[in-house]
Amino acid sequence: MSGNKFKRVLLKLSGEALMGEDAYGINRATIIRMTEEIAEVAKLGIELSIVIGGGNIFRGVAPGAQGMDRATADYMGMMATVMNALALQDALKNHGVVARVQSALNIDQVVEPYIRPKALRYLEEKKVVIFAAGTGNPFFTTDTAAALRGAEMGVEIVMKATKVDGIYSADPNKDPTATKYSRISFDEVITRRLEVMDATAFALCRDQKLPIMVFSINKPGALKRAVCGEDEGTLVHV
Ligand SMILES: Nc1ncnc2c1ncn2[C@@H]1O[C@H](COP(=O)(O)OP(=O)(O)O)[C@@H](O)[C@H]1O
Ligand SMILES: O=c1ccn([C@@H]2O[C@H](COP(=O)(O)OP(=O)(O)O)[C@@H](O)[C@H]2O)c(=O)[nH]1
Numbered sequence: 670m671s672g673n674k675f676k677r678v679l680l681k682l683s684g685e686a687l688m689g690e691d692a693y694g695i696n697r698a699t700i701i702r703m704t705e706e707i708a709e710v711a712k713l714g715i716e717l718s719i720v721i722g723g724g725n726i727f728r729g730v731a732p733g734a735q736g737m738d739r740a741t742a743d744y745m746g747m748m749a750t751v752m753n754a755l756a757l758q759d760a761l762k763n764h765g766v767v768a769r770v771q772s773a774l775n776i777d778q779v780v781e782p783y784i785r786p787k788a789l790r791y792l793e794e795k796k797v798v799i800f801a802a803g804t805g806n807p808f809f810t811t812d813t814a815a816a817l818r819g820a821e822m823g824v825e826i827v828m829k830a831t832k833v834d835g836i837y838s839a840d841p842n843k844d845p846t847a848t849k850y851s852r853i854s855f856d857e858v859i860t861r862r863l864e865v866m867d868a869t870a871f872a873l874c875r876d877q878k879l880p881i882m883v884f885s886i887n888k889p890g891a892l893k894r895a896v897c898g899e900d901e902g903t904l905v906h907v
Pocket of ligand 2: 682683684685686721722723724725727728729730742743744745746747750802803804805806807808809810811812814
């Protein structure tokens with residue numbers, strides 16, 4: 670696919686990556702840099718939808734949630750993604766990019782609800798659509814929300830921007846001898862239990878024949894190269 674610019678993509682942005690070097694929350698320099706890269710891609714005319722995580726504010730399985738009812742903790746996690754979505758929308762506005770937030774949980778005074786045809790219309794109008802509150806269901810992740818919304822929006826590829834620069838033979842943060850794949854099939858990712866995305870997200874994308882690209886959120890220019898179809902990170906194919 671080298672050199673072919675995508676027309677419509679879904680970008681999964683890690684909430685944790687928004688922390689930058691901070692211990693939690695949204696790091697200002699990080700969100701500005703990310704916004705600049707997203708603005709550059711939006712100006713190429715690529716229809717861009719974004720699912721944003723919430724791990725920088727709250728994670729349902731984190732130590733802070735220990736002892737809590739899991740579903741309650743997960744709803745808190747989903748609310749955290751709404752905060753990140755609003756911060757991203759605001760930052761994009763400052764870079765001249767019009768974005769709309771749609772939430773899988775109804776919080777009418779704050780964000781509009783997820784309505785598929787409306788989201789599709791925004792994309793046709795070249796507005797960036799930010800999907801907040803994950804899938805709206807506890808026990809899921811924003812990676813699964815990325816696969817789900819990506820399939821619903823009919824995107825050509827799901828792009829996961831994360832802390833690692835691709836999928837490795839083992840977790841590179843634990844095994845320094847791990848080697849990076851430039852391409853790998855869904856079946857291989859699933860049978861080898863490579864954990865850069867959760868199995869539900871991989872399975873949904875595999876069934877929908879929706880490729881995934883995993884690349885580093887910290888590498889300048891990586892997003893643009895990825896959406897322009899250049900070699901970047903790891904491509905997971907059918
Ligand atoms: N085989 C693997 N290849 C790459 N990363 C892996 C692998 N297995 C586990 N990981 C871990 O997955 C992490 C990314 O997943 P996650 O923390 O869920 O990201 P995000 O916050 O972007 O959703 C990496 O930081 C890495 O430590
Ligand atoms: O469909 C979803 C998406 C997210 N979450 C909750 O929201 C948290 C934040 O999302 P995630 O961990 O995927 O964010 P990221 O890893 O991208 O920072 C998760 O831990 C879950 O508690 C959820 O319950 N359902």
